[in-house]
Amino acid sequence: MRKTIALAVAAVALAGCGVLPGRQGGGGEERQSQAVAESPTKQQETSPAEEQQTAAPQDTKVIATREVAVKEGKARADITGLKRQGRTLTLNWTVTATDGKVNMHNGMSTGTLDYTVSAVSLIDPVNAKRYRVARNGTGEDAQCVCSGTQGQFLESGQTSTVYAVFAAPPADVNKINIEMPMIGVFTDVPIS
Numbered sequence: 001m002r003k004t005i006a007l008a009v010a011a012v013a014l015a016g017c018g019v020l021p022g023r024q025g026g027g028g029e030e031r032q033s034q035a036v037a038e039s040p041t042k043q044q045e046t047s048p049a050e051e052q053q054t055a056a057p058q059d060t061k062v063i064a065t066r067e068v069a070v071k072e073g074k075a076r077a078d079i080t081g082l083k084r085q086g087r088t089l090t091l092n093w094t095v096t097a098t099d100g101k102v103n104m105h106n107g108m109s110t111g112t113l114d115y116t117v118s119a120v121s122l123i124d125p126v127n128a129k130r131y132r133v134a135r136n137g138t139g140e141d142a143q144c145v146c147s148g149t150q151g152q153f154l155e156s157g158q159t160s161t162v163y164a165v166f167a168a169p170p171a172d173v174n175k176i177n178i179e180m181p182m183i184g185v186f187t188d189v190p191i192s
Helices: 002-017 034-038
Strands: 064-070 072-085 088-103 121-124 129-132 159-167 175-180 184-190
Touching: 064 088, 064 184, 072 175, 072 184, 129 159
Parallel strands: none
Antiparallel strands: 064 072, 072 088, 088 159, 121 129, 121 175, 175 184
């Protein structure tokens, strides 16, 4: 009897933490919707070598730009697309080393061993909400739905084209702020 009760308590605890399959753990405002988190992505079907590729240029029209000094030089980030598609929003941008070196390897990630642009976020000032990059699942193994940047140390004149997918803000939000590590905040970027 004690084993049955202990197993039941453990199952309830694990379900609440999101450890059991098909369940999500505790949340917060920054969490992606369940449909975005559980949607299949191309990353699930690719090999590790393919995951490190960056997105092909979607648009060449720059809708916002920002130039800043970084640790070993200067960088320019150009937002080339911020497109709503149903319940998701895709951000496309380029980073160019205008002088010296720019570390894209882990410079826009959430940790030193994370070689992606996963630390980029959208900020909706009207609804006071932050949107983090979507994940292809839950738990420690969930990968961002974004560009890989492993090995990208840009020299002066080199450009990296990257992307990230987010849950879309409400339909009445037509401008949003974009926060990028190393680069700073772009304000009032139009959503198409």
